[in-house]
Structures are given as C-alpha cells and as structure tokens.
Amino acid sequence: MDLGICDxxxxxxxxxxxxxxxxxxxxxxxxAKLAIAARRTETLEAAARDxxxxxxxxxxxxxxxxxxxEDIPQLVARAAEHFGDRLDILVCNAGxxxxxxxxxxxxxxxxxGFELTLRSVVALCRAVVPHMRRRRWGRIVAITSTSAREPIDGLTLSNALRPAVHGYLKSLSRDVGADNILVNTVCPGSYLTQRHRDLLPRWAADQGMTxxxxxxxxxxxxPLRRFGEPIELGRVVAFLCSEPASYVSGVSLPVDGGLCRGLL
Ligand SMILES: NC(=O)c1ccc[n+]([C@@H]2O[C@H](COP(=O)([O-])OP(=O)(O)OC[C@H]3O[C@@H](n4cnc5c(N)ncnc54)[C@H](OP(=O)(O)O)[C@@H]3O)[C@@H](O)[C@H]2O)c1
Structure with a gap:
C-alpha cells in the first residue's frame, strides 16, 4: 500500500x-523528510546518519x-524552516x-514526570498546529503506553500521567478535526529497548525474581508469546500518519501483541 506521505x-x-x-x-x-530530536547530540547524529x-x-x-x-518553539521552528516552512507530521515520544x-x-x-510526559506533548502540539492549519493537513501521533489502559506495577508516574495525555489528545482531536488534522495515540506493549533493559532489574528486584x-x-x-520488534510499532505509526488513515482520529491503539485485556 502506498502511504502517500512521500515528501x-x-x-x-x-x-x-x-x-x-x-x-x-x-x-x-x-x-518523508525528517527532523529528529533527542538530548544526546552524538547518538542523535549517529541516528540521522543511519x-x-x-x-x-x-x-x-x-x-x-x-x-x-521553553526549547520547544525553537525546535519546531527549526524543523519547519529547514524544509521550506512546512510541518505535516508530529510524533511525540521521549523516554x-x-x-x-x-x-x-x-x-x-x-x-x-509531568513536564516530560504531559507538558511536552501540549507544548509540541501548540507549536505544530499552526503549520498544519495553514495547509489544512496534519497528523499527530503520541507514543504512550499500555499503562494508559491498565496500570503497570511500579510505573506510577506513567500510570497517572499517560491517561492525561490521552485525555488531552482526544480533546485536541475534536478541536482540530475541521482543519483536517488527525490526532491519535499508540500504546506500546513490551519491546526490548534500552528503556526496557534498564527497567527489568528494578521490576525483578521488586518481585523477588531474576x-x-x-x-x-x-x-x-x-498472547503472541514474544516481545514486539520496534519496527512493528514504527510501521503502525507510519500508517496513522498516512493518507489512507484519513478517517482515523481520536483513537488510542494498543500495539502490544494482544497483551491488554480490555475489550475497548
Ligand atoms: N520499550 C517498551 O517496551 C515500552 C513500553 C511501553 C511504553 N514505552 C514508552 O515508549 C517511549 C519510548 O520508549 P523506548 O523504549 O523507545 O525508550 P528508549 O529506548 O529509552 O529511547 C528513548 C529515546 O528518547 C530520547 N529521549 C529521552 N528523554 C528525552 C527527552 N527528555 N527529550 C528528548 N528526547 C528524549 C532518548 O535519547 P536521549 O537519551 O539522548 O534523549 C532516546 O532516543 C517511552 O515513553 C516509554 O515509556 C516503551
């Protein structure tokens, strides 16, 4: 399927x-043309080269x-300016x-936790929406967690703040839909990334396990008996940012191999 987001x-x-x-x-x-952000310059430059x-x-x-x-307006301005004063897609993610x-x-x-998890999403959306409104086309996706649906033991900040991100973005989706801007959230299950490797010893000690x-x-x-590969989540997000996803907004989508038990 052509996702229709070339350029x-x-x-x-x-x-x-x-x-x-x-x-x-x-x-x-x-x-797509990409602006990528993270804190450590060397790792970020290596990712850009890759x-x-x-x-x-x-x-x-x-x-x-x-x-x-306070740094977010400048980030968004640099990204938009670099590519001819346009910004069509925002994916909000952080540690x-x-x-x-x-x-x-x-x-x-x-x-x-509040600033990293919730306020950053608010600030990013506030800065990108004017660019999207101007062209009457936009896609915003936030990567949250299954903790927005079912609390994960020991991740209290995530359990408390991710639902707030969903509430904010659902509200935003209602306000910007008329501008053809779609707003969705994706809830990852388990992926063996650096964050997961760092958390495992804490969780294990908490539960008296290795x-x-x-x-x-x-x-x-x-249910699928394995962790996800990050690219499996990446491709779902790319679909939500695509042309064929043009009638999907306000959705919260678990990408978790069936882990969440909730029916809705
Ligand atoms: N992996 C999982 O199984 C899983 C499950 C559910 C939810 N999640 C959530 O998904 C998100 C990504 O997880 P991940 O596993 O990919 O984490 P990760 O492997 O630790 O990668 C995090 C990325 O975000 C950057 N980052 C961290 N803090 C940042 C900040 N304050 N500003 C800008 N960039 C920042 C990191 O680079 P720098 O350190 O250089 O900034 C890195 O590029 C997290 O919110 C995590 O809680 C992950």
Missing amino acids: RVALVTGASEGLGFAVARALAEEG LRERTGAPVLAVPCDVSRL GPPFGRPLDLNDEQWQQ PEDLLRQREAAV
Missing part, C-alpha cells in the same frame, strides 16, 4: 533510539530535551518516566 515533513522526538528511531525509520522508508544511509531521506538532527518546555511506587515519589519527581526469569514470564504473558 511530507515529519518531526519525531525521542528519535535517536528505541521506538522513536523505529518510527523515524518507518516514515523515512515511506519517503536513517540517511538506510533510506536516502533528508534528515535534520536537532538536539533538544522536550521536558525543557518514559522513572520507576516509583505511589508513596515513594517525591514532589520533584512528580514535577519532572531479570532473566522476569523476562521469560513477561514474554509468556503476551
């Missing part, structure tokens, strides 16, 4: 590694910490908030 300009944040990188790759494979070599897509790397809200049980997190951790046993247990709990 569309996309900004993907948190895109130097893991799921964000896979989304950038999937969009680049469809011919994307250019794999796909031939033009890729602009802009170092940015999306939890520094997940840290492990922490409900009574153990301090105020500073709550504030940081990381290896916990990994096996978690794989067995997925």
Whole structure:
C-alpha cells in the first residue's frame, strides 16, 4: 500500500533510539523528510546518519530535551524552516518516566514526570498546529503506553500521567478535526529497548525474581508469546500518519501483541 506521505515533513522526538528511531525509520522508508530530536547530540547524529544511509531521506538532527518546555518553539521552528516552512507530521515520544511506587515519589519527581510526559506533548502540539492549519493537513501521533489502559506495577508516574495525555489528545482531536488534522495515540506493549533493559532489574528486584526469569514470564504473558520488534510499532505509526488513515482520529491503539485485556 502506498502511504502517500512521500515528501511530507515529519518531526519525531525521542528519535535517536528505541521506538522513536523505529518510527523515524518507518516514515523515512515511506519517503518523508525528517527532523529528529533527542538530548544526546552524538547518538542523535549517529541516528540521522543511519536513517540517511538506510533510506536516502533528508534528515535534520536537532538536539533538544522536550521536558525543557521553553526549547520547544525553537525546535519546531527549526524543523519547519529547514524544509521550506512546512510541518505535516508530529510524533511525540521521549523516554518514559522513572520507576516509583505511589508513596515513594517525591514532589520533584512528580514535577519532572509531568513536564516530560504531559507538558511536552501540549507544548509540541501548540507549536505544530499552526503549520498544519495553514495547509489544512496534519497528523499527530503520541507514543504512550499500555499503562494508559491498565496500570503497570511500579510505573506510577506513567500510570497517572499517560491517561492525561490521552485525555488531552482526544480533546485536541475534536478541536482540530475541521482543519483536517488527525490526532491519535499508540500504546506500546513490551519491546526490548534500552528503556526496557534498564527497567527489568528494578521490576525483578521488586518481585523477588531474576531479570532473566522476569523476562521469560513477561514474554509468556503476551498472547503472541514474544516481545514486539520496534519496527512493528514504527510501521503502525507510519500508517496513522498516512493518507489512507484519513478517517482515523481520536483513537488510542494498543500495539502490544494482544497483551491488554480490555475489550475497548
Ligand atoms: N520499550 C517498551 O517496551 C515500552 C513500553 C511501553 C511504553 N514505552 C514508552 O515508549 C517511549 C519510548 O520508549 P523506548 O523504549 O523507545 O525508550 P528508549 O529506548 O529509552 O529511547 C528513548 C529515546 O528518547 C530520547 N529521549 C529521552 N528523554 C528525552 C527527552 N527528555 N527529550 C528528548 N528526547 C528524549 C532518548 O535519547 P536521549 O537519551 O539522548 O534523549 C532516546 O532516543 C517511552 O515513553 C516509554 O515509556 C516503551
């Protein structure tokens, strides 16, 4: 299927590694022009080189910490200016908030989690929508987590803040639909990225297990009996950013191998 996004300009944040990188790759494979952002410049530049070599897509790397809200207008302006004053696609992604049980997190951790997980999405949308409105075409997708649907033990910040992201984006989808801007969320299940590798020992210690046993247990709990490959999530996001997805908005889509049990 031709996704119809050749030459569309996309900004993907948190895109130097893991799921964000896979989304950038999937969009680049469809011919999109890319601006990618993350905090560490070296890793980001390496990701940009990798994307250019794999796909031939033009890729602009802009170092940015999306939890520094004051830096977001500049990030969006640089991305749009670089590609002829246009921005058609935004994929909001970043690192997940840290492990922490409900009574153990301090105020500073709550504030940081709030800025990273919710406020960054609000600031990014606020900055990109005027570009999309001007051309009456836009796609916004946020990568959240199955924690928006079912709490994950120990990920309190994610359990509390991801539903707020969904509430915000569902509200936005209603306000910008008339401008032909589609807004959706994707909830990853389990993918063995750096974040997941970092979290496994914490989860395992919390449950009195070894990381290896916990990994096996978690794989067995997925109906497909395996973790996802990041590119499997990347291609779903690329579809939501596509022309054929033109009547899909306000949706929250688990990409989790069937892990979530909820019917809706
Ligand atoms: N992997 C999973 O199984 C899974 C499951 C459910 C939900 N998720 C969620 O999906 C998102 C991506 O997860 P992942 O597993 O791909 O994580 P990852 O492997 O840790 O990659 C995170 C990416 O985001 C960048 N990043 C982190 N903090 C950032 C910030 N403040 N500003 C800009 N960029 C930032 C990182 O680069 P820098 O460090 O250089 O900034 C990196 O490129 C997270 O929110 C995670 O909670 C993941």
